[in-house]
Amino acid sequence: MLDADVHAASADARFRVTVESGAMRLVLAKARAAGDRETGGILIGHIDSNGRAVVQEATGKPRGSIFGWYTFVRKTRGLASLLKTRWQESQHYLGEWHSHPGALPTPSEQDRATMRAIARDDGYCCPEPILLIVGTRNDSTEISITVFPRNEQSVLLR
Ligand SMILES: [Zn+2]
Numbered sequence: 001m002l003d004a005d006v007h008a009a010s011a012d013a014r015f016r017v018t019v020e021s022g023a024m025r026l027v028l029a030k031a032r033a034a035g036d037r038e039t040g041g042i043l044i045g046h047i048d049s050n051g052r053a054v055v056q057e058a059t060g061k062p063r064g065s066i067f068g069w070y071t072f073v074r075k076t077r078g079l080a081s082l083l084k085t086r087w088q089e090s091q092h093y094l095g096e097w098h099s100h101p102g103a104l105p106t107p108s109e110q111d112r113a114t115m116r117a118i119a120r121d122d123g124y125c126c127p128e129p130i131l132l133i134v135g136t137r138n139d140s141t142e143i144s145i146t147v148f149p150r151n152e153q154s155v156l157l158r
Pocket residue numbers: 098099100106107108111133
């Protein structure tokens with residue numbers, strides 16, 4: 001399933017996102033492999049000439065991450081150098097992804113607070129970060145894609 005690019009947009013088409021199939025495959029494989037533990041990583045890509053965010057790469061857990069039920073602390077070791085390399089290839093940090101084992105892919109209050117902080121943090125150079133969540137319940141896998149524009153309400157894409 002989902003062996004193709006995933007496209008999503010806000011109702012007013014202000015925010016448009018494409019997750020390339022390779023990145024989507026990695027996210028789904030990592031989410032399934034983690035079983036009932038939450039896992040995640042970051043989204044890397046570019047904004048195309050039409051203003052569409054194109055996610056070309058999703059990372060797995062960086063070294064130093066600590067995993068457990070609904071606790072997911074990511075250490076940035078190893079990530080800074082990866083992003084520096086990607087920056088030179090015109091690929092930038094676009095946002096975050098993580099799994100919700102046994103749950104819907106609805107952003108939690110903690111998720112929202114984290115994304116709002118990223119949008120405000122000039123260190124990320126990403127005023128409109130994307131959050132991709134994979135919810136795995138029984139045999140079904142659902143994803144959500146939400147944009148968190150700085151100082152604005154978040155926007156769920158369809
Ligand atoms: Zn979450």
